[in-house]
Amino acid sequence: MPTRARGRRLRSVLSATVLTAAALGGLLQPAQAAGDPGPSGGHPHQDRKLQQQLDRLVAQEDGPPGVIALLTRGDRTQVYTAGVGDIETGRPPHPDDHMRIASIAKAFSGAVALRLVDQGRLSLDDTIGERLPAQPEAWHAVTLRQLLQHTSGLPDYSAAPDFLEILTADPRHLFDPRRLLGFVADKPLLFTPGSLYEYSNSDNIAVALMAEAVTGARYEDLLRDLVYRPLGLRRTSLPLGYRLPRPYLHGYNVTPPAAPEDVSEAVGASGVWASGGIVSTPRELGAFIRAYGGPELLSEETREQQLTFRPGDSSEPAGPGTNAAGLAIFQYTTRCGVLYGHTGNFPGYTQLAATTPDGTRSLTFSINTQTNKANKPALLARLRTVQENFACALLKEK
Template identity: 30%
Template structure:
């Protein structure tokens, strides 16, 4: 299921073993690479400035349409870099402070709200789903909130249903509501009995969003505003209204995906049955499509939040330093299960990721046109964000995927104050 999850679930496990593949990129990233750049490297260690910028350059030259990198070592001002392919500049000039669709990073916010309610004794991690959503999920009496949070529920991921794939690509204008997503998911068999395995599922987080609204009496966007955005002073972070229409944010980075012809080999490789010509809807950009106008807000509590690298660093720092949760709930959040990747483990809406330079905590997310990695150290002192303006393009092109893996690893190493591996810096 790993390949299928990469395609449709809105999240991809960090695969740092793929960094070794980046060595094949060096010859392809020399003089002549066409991209626009913006770099602010004010207080990072001098030796890391050109090295990390070089790795970002390599990623764009290898096929990543655009990349924003922000590294805060906890000392002085952060290092920020943005790069984009020249062909994309007329759509939108990418900047380090652009807003970005954070996709499954949203799960960390949803989980934080659940754990705040647990701390207030309004919810219990081992309470049944049936208690809060009676009759909504089959076998809900044997499913707990904890299982939804750490993906051990066994629930089918709605994103894998053909109806969801059609909405995801813009081929369908049918806009599913949260209860409809759950109905789609529960029309499929479960992967395993509750608590008997691990399978990443957006479905569980849709259920958690409904539970949060029920227990609080507020809409999820307003709950996020009240408990996360306002207390932390986040200026560019919001959950869009869960509607079929959306006024496009002028400060939103543009996202791109392969056109139908170049997407087809990836779909075929993963064994997904789709109609002929299946692809993303949007303005053509050579072999790519600008997918920015595709509305992803139906992913709601599982993956619809918009933010910036700076704002998300503020959130991660507050979370892991204990500002948003009591220690008991933070410890629960960092209690992990094996996710089968070999490079990470999953807690309660929080990933424990093992890079070549050390362990970090956070999440990653993927939507059409958007791939984001946001991490911090265990105490919330250092932060790093890598935001790339494609997801499926990295799956379809091994060179671009390897270059991205090298970039994420290099950025984490920079955050941790360790040398960038030679294979990443070229």
């Protein structure tokens, strides 16, 4: 495709879905299942029905070129893949491929904030006015708890016309992430804090800024010291640019009848930062969610607050089963039991990471195209069905 036409199509995708609150979530090789090649050891017994569901997902006309799902029980991991992680080479997805985790980055900002709560450096009742007094006075009563649970009423900067104008003109534009809220600084709150739920990228930007304010440290360093190092995450990072570490799961814009377009490095991460900019791998994402959704990372008292859920409020896109919103974590009540986790979507990627409440089992489910309720509702419905079936497999006693 000529460069100009490719640019027009990408800008169209961006303006329609990229960083609004709804987004920020014949070329294929034969599908396959793969045992986990990593240090946790493979599990030779794949579930044929689960594999067939992945095969059908990538066979859809508007489906992802590839998918990878990791089912971890204790020290054993089953890896399922279908399709490809790179159309050009035909290489299948791999558990150690880097990928954009999209809004699951919000759970990481939750982990930073809640660990600071455990340390007594932040309180869930701290307000924007107390910690970020330079932010608009109209926002000053909003608390950290409300930011983490998306009940703040903050207007979403990623839907602001000025922000979208810059992004669509230059998808790789380098934003100053600490000034992103400036795009809506002249806007009032959308509702009285605590009264309603509205998923907003602004919330987790404010969370990161509050963490910086009370520690005097950069958010990137707080992630390293409070999350990555304690959990042994060596392939997880928060870049500001558009490049991905190698090897990576390639992400595609799939808009039939056009051929899939590689958008892995089409968009810079600075415009989403703490709300969606983290890069990780399927394996490390599983390790994170088991710790964050389980009892490992937080005190019992803080975890009780984290897991106080608002029924019916969902992550974006919605996860499997019935959703409810906690503090930077969601409850997914499936027909087979309950998981805690987070989802996300971004150009080229749609993600789910979920764990059992005891933190001993996890599911990560990654596809390399973007789907949400706005751009591909039918694909999302199929995806959620398959995810719930994988969740049921995870929850079975084995």
